[in-house]
Amino acid sequence: MTRAPSGTPAAFATALRARERLIGYWSVLDSPVSTERIARLGYDYVALDAQHGLLAYQGILASLTAIDTKGSTAVGLVRVEANDPAPIGRALDAGAAGVIVPLVDTAEDAAAAVAAVRYPPLGRRSYGPMRSALRIGPVPAEAHAQTVVLAMIETADGLANVAEICATEGLDGVYVGPSDLRIGIGGASSSDPAVSERFEAALVTIREAAAAAGIAAGIHNADGASAARRLAEGFTFATVSSDLVHLEQAAGHHLAAARATGQAQ
Numbered sequence: 001m002t003r004a005p006s007g008t009p010a011a012f013a014t015a016l017r018a019r020e021r022l023i024g025y026w027s028v029l030d031s032p033v034s035t036e037r038i039a040r041l042g043y044d045y046v047a048l049d050a051q052h053g054l055l056a057y058q059g060i061l062a063s064l065t066a067i068d069t070k071g072s073t074a075v076g077l078v079r080v081e082a083n084d085p086a087p088i089g090r091a092l093d094a095g096a097a098g099v100i101v102p103l104v105d106t107a108e109d110a111a112a113a114v115a116a117v118r119y120p121p122l123g124r125r126s127y128g129p130m131r132s133a134l135r136i137g138p139v140p141a142e143a144h145a146q147t148v149v150l151a152m153i154e155t156a157d158g159l160a161n162v163a164e165i166c167a168t169e170g171l172d173g174v175y176v177g178p179s180d181l182r183i184g185i186g187g188a189s190s191s192d193p194a195v196s197e198r199f200e201a202a203l204v205t206i207r208e209a210a211a212a213a214g215i216a217a218g219i220h221n222a223d224g225a226s227a228a229r230r231l232a233e234g235f236t237f238a239t240v241s242s243d244l245v246h247l248e249q250a251a252g253h254h255l256a257a258a259r260a261t262g263q264a265q
Helices: 009-017 032-039 057-067 085-093 107-117 130-134 140-146 156-160 162-166 178-184 193-213 224-233 243-260
Strands: 022-027 045-049 075-079 098-101 148-153 173-176 216-221 237-240
Touching: 009 022, 009 098, 009 140, 009 148, 022 032, 022 243, 032 045, 032 057, 032 243, 045 057, 057 075, 057 085, 057 130, 075 148, 085 098, 085 107, 085 130, 098 107, 107 148, 107 162, 148 156, 148 162, 156 162, 156 178, 156 193, 162 173, 162 193, 173 193, 178 193, 178 216, 193 216, 193 224, 216 224, 224 237
Parallel strands: 022 045, 022 237, 045 075, 075 098, 098 148, 148 173, 173 216, 216 237
Antiparallel strands: none
16 A cells, blocks of 8 residues: 655655655656646656756756645755766756766666765765755755655666666665666567567566565656566556646547537647
8 A cells, every 4th residue: 555645755755665655757848837836736746857857957956846835745866967076966956856977877876876965974965955944954964864765777788787786785765767678688679579578677676686686667658557567576666647738638628528528620
């Protein structure tokens, strides 16, 4: 059973590290008002996509502020643009409760991500929490307890090294990027059914590696039903679709319904 969301970074970090089931939503649009509404629906987290999404820094800052609105059940995570201390530090300083770090291929990559999230002596994050100090920390030890770091497994190398990645000290979890992973294992596209059996086997490998290391295992999903399936299989957190996809789907659905009446052509 999924836990009741609390909307606080400390509670979220505790639940994620305890491998409790968590459900999140993905945001690619620079639309703080809509992000604010999503954050009030009951999701445990809303992840802002700064890698492939349409948000610059000001959009990330405004959206994190919106996620922290009165009535929010969610915390804000940021999928940063790269495994680099600068974007990781900026996301955390803006108030992110954690970062999702892309393209982690080795244990060394994972260790670098952890170091960018933690202050010395545990890491190399520069101190300047700006907005985050209002909700997270600001004492370094408190920030460490309340902030999570998740490594994306989305390449052939990441899959091959997943056990070592999961064993990285200080890493809170791994997160499957299914589109890249499917391509990485030989798929001709992000949805190529020809590699589905290999893809499902890869997911088992990732889940089992995370479980053996005692860390969280998450995955992105096209819809809520798929998220439920992955949680039932053993993933501990799952993200649902994205705001841009749902906007297009809803608009298309209503257009089809309107045209079906014969009132519009």
